[in-house]
Amino acid sequence: MTIHAHALLFDNDGTLVSSLDSVERCWSRWAREYGITAEALRRVELHGRPAVDIVGDLLPARLVPEAVSRVEQLEVEDVPNGGVHLLPGTRDFLDSLPADRWAVVTSATRRLAEARLDAVGIRPKALVSADDITRGKPDPEPYLLAARQLGVDPARCVVFEDAPAGLRAGRAAGMTTVALATTHRAAELDADLVVRDLSALRALVTDGGVDISVRP
Structure with missing residues (x-):
């Protein structure tokens, strides 16, 4: 796939x-x-x-x-x-992406999100936090705002989530969803694709965007 x-x-x-x-x-x-x-x-x-x-x-x-x-x-x-650490595959997957092709969309406040991201050396060009919205996940507002910030049609965005509320938000925004079974069992996650974590995926950057596939 x-x-x-x-x-x-x-x-x-x-x-x-x-x-x-x-x-x-x-x-x-x-x-x-x-x-x-x-x-x-x-x-x-x-x-x-x-x-x-x-x-x-x-x-x-x-x-x-x-x-x-x-x-x-x-x-x-x-x-x-020691309140935060990178999950498997995160560094390699993000490093394979152009900086203007991805954003972080979190239910945490901006202060907390930035503290956690700084602690692991992740500095996204676009960040949507709880401070930027009026309705949080599972409402689609956070993901729709991120799409606007990147200037991309929501239908051409892919959401990566570990929680049912976030996956519902992504679907409600009209986006493709990828679930990571890091905090919930795979059977609890309703998404277009379910994998264990980002180490299971690879990204190929093309002139037309990014192709995401499961590692063999």
């Missing part, structure tokens, strides 16, 4: 980098501070959604702004403590 794209749009956490340990550590501490039980925290999806949506599921609206700021602080402070 070969997928042809004019632009490649990558989720960050769980797609390019792993921050699972940091997320669990920071959100558990945050939950204790706000009197949220471990059981209540387990009932919400922590991956692939903006923090404001997660916090809004757990706390009264009047507490949301302060609580979102607190969890962002915890996660940013955790980055130097």
Whole structure:
């Protein structure tokens, strides 16, 4: 199977980098501070959604702004403590792409996203964060904004995601979807192509775009 794209749009956490340990550590501490039980925290999806949506599921609206700021602080402070590392294949795959052909589209705030990307040496020319949108994944707004920033028709974009919410966002934007089974089982991921991680893929740059295929 070969997928042809004019632009490649990558989720960050769980797609390019792993921050699972940091997320669990920071959100558990945050939950204790706000009197949220471990059981209540387990009932919400922590991956692939903006923090404001997660916090809004757990706390009264009047507490949301302060609580979102607190969890962002915890996660940013955790980055130097080994809170993030590259997933297999990320470096080689990104290095094979022209800088103007790809963007990062994350549910994290810009401050947190940049901290995590800087920690692993990834510096995208285009970045869409939770601060840039009014509706987060699974709404298509983040991916549609990234396509506009790159000047590419959404139908010619390919989304790379690890979370069901992000894959739904990509499909709703009219884009081809590639799922990486890094944080969810393959059976839980509904996409045009499902692979274990970016090491399973190769990219061939052509005059007309980028051809993505599975390594033999």
